Amino acid sequence: MPALDPSASLPIDSDHARRVEQSLMSLNARIGVxxxxxxxxxxxxxxxxxxxxREHAFFRLQASITHANAGERRLQREWEELRGLLALRCDLMAKSLDELGxxxxxQITxxxxxxxxxxxLAPDSDGFHLRHRLNSPSDTP
Incomplete structure (x- = not known):
């Protein structure tokens, strides 16, 4: 399979593809932060x-805490947000594969x-490993 040019644009009439691309950019940025x-x-x-x-050490530790202070609750929310964004990105990509092919x-990835x-930004700082599976062997590090 030939390597795709990442600078090549998607078809102009592909509004849905552009929305997926923007959503993926936003998700990856927030996940990375x-x-x-x-x-x-x-x-x-x-x-x-x-x-x-929820098998990460943070989630296991939180399961044993009965009373959390404000800082611990904020940390819990941030870990849950990270988890939710990772799940949302998985859903976005699965739906996009079905709808766009x-x-x-x-090309979007x-x-x-x-x-x-x-x-x-480091390629895997956002945990987006799907691109390694989508790209041809010559594109994978």
Whole structure:
């Protein structure tokens, strides 16, 4: 499979694809910020799975706390927000694959990653590992 050009634009009449791209950009940005603030490592798919399944050390620790102070409750909300955003991104990508097809979703992920690269962000800082599965072997690090 040939490598796709991440700078290539999606078809002009593809408003839905552009909305998906913007949603993915926004989700990835917020996930990246939350992960950094919380010190959450999203460098491997298993890290993301542990958060999604509430198996991360933070969730296990919180299960044993009966009374949380204001700071602990804020931290709980931020971890739940991170978990929710990761789940929302999974749903967005699954729905987009159904509605737009593999080629369009592959192009969207390449464009989003190209923009994040220009911003100087590490490729896996947002835990978006799906791009590795969507890209051809020559595109994968």
């Amino acid at each position: 939350l992960a950094k603030v919380l010190g959450a490592d999203l460098g491997a798919e298993t890290d993301v799975e542990h958060i999604l399944n 593999l080629d369009a979703v592959r 390449l464009q989003v990653q190209a923009r994040r690269d220009k911003e100087g």
